[in-house]
Amino acid sequence: MKKRLLFIAPGYYGFNEVVFEGLKKYSGYDVTHxxxxxPYQYKNIFEKIYNFVLKTFLxxxxxxxxxxxxxxxxxxxxxxxxxxxxxxxVLSLNDLDLAIKKSKHSIALFWDSIQKIxxxxxxxxxFNVCCSFDSDDCKEYNLQYITNFYFIENKDSATTxxxxxxATYDKRxxxxxxxxxxxxxxxxxxKGRIFAYKSTSITEKLPKEIETIHDIIPFSESYxxxxxxxxxxxxxxxxxxxxxxxxxxxxxxxxxxITTNKEIAHYDFxxxxxxxxxxxxxxxxxxxxxxxxxxxxxxxxxxEKYYIKNWVKTILSINNEN
Numbered sequence: 386m387k388k389r390l391l392f393i394a395p396g397y398y399g400f401n402e403v404v405f406e407g408l409k410k411y412s413g414y415d416v417t418h419x420x421x422x423x424p425y426q427y428k429n430i431f432e433k434i435y436n437f438v439l440k441t442f443l444x445x446x447x448x449x450x451x452x453x454x455x456x457x458x459x460x461x462x463x464x465x466x467x468x469x470x471x472x473x474x475v476l477s478l479n480d481l482d483l484a485i486k487k488s489k490h491s492i493a494l495f496w497d498s499i500q501k502i503x504x505x506x507x508x509x510x511x512f513n514v515c516c517s518f519d520s521d522d523c524k525e526y527n528l529q530y531i532t533n534f535y536f537i538e539n540k541d542s543a544t545t546x547x548x549x550x551x552a553t554y555d556k557r558x559x560x561x562x563x564x565x566x567x568x569x570x571x572x573x574x575x576k577g578r579i580f581a582y583k584s585t586s587i588t589e590k591l592p593k594e595i596e597t598i599h600d601i602i603p604f605s606e607s608y609x610x611x612x613x614x615x616x617x618x619x620x621x622x623x624x625x626x627x628x629x630x631x632x633x634x635x636x637x638x639x640x641x642x643i644t645t646n647k648e649i650a651h652y653d654f655x656x657x658x659x660x661x662x663x664x665x666x667x668x669x670x671x672x673x674x675x676x677x678x679x680x681x682x683x684x685x686x687x688x689e690k691y692y693i694k695n696w697v698k699t700i701l702s703i704n705n706e707n
Contacts, residue, residue, distance in 0.1 A: 390414035394471035395422040399603030474504040500624040518627035534696035535637030542612040549614035554581035565592040621646035
């Protein structure tokens, strides 16, 4: 009989769905997934009115109450061996404690640095294992280091652009503008999309090559945006030492990478023929040969190492004796 695994994660950018599919395919477990931010739809107008009353007079939210009930009911209905939680800070303490209590082995996955999401620090001692892709956090808080991964392999796409960039509107915007201004001045064809919530006001004047979008592109589909470009652009978050998903997506899609994250030079897949590091955003100088020379294939060992199959097997094997 198969062992069971419960995977709890927020539905941010559809990352949870990609991991869920990977777990089902490669873990060897019978996997159940709970979306910890699952939106609740009102059944009728009366529920909507009732929620208004709850929020106005009692400071409660029917959507949160219903979501918590769904999470608790699902947990209570299951018997499982392993618990894997991404962003445990999104769950209530009651829900989290219940989920951990029923597991034989519990794993937390921190998908951002603790400096970026400080609340994660409060959950470290609750789990058997806590994993992070930020090497500084792993050293400071005794976490288990795990890289990000790629899940799609594609090398047969025709290219129209030199560079493509897909990101969320945040503090990286000035660096992004500087890079696109450089591309334009040096006849490097580039395209970009910046996601921003409709309620967010973008005060900066964006280059014409950058399009603002208000609908999230799911993680399972975002790679399509890179297919018609030779190079993926990666602008690192200021409080993040670990590598984002873009360097790994570049491996899977057989694309070059331009990045502001200097840490990438210490990784085993770093190849200056494929990866160009922006050392100083105020002094950008990308050689023409980097743009035009052919992509150099990494070894099969490297490609296997960073594929989601290996990521799944790695995270489930850390200190797990079940």
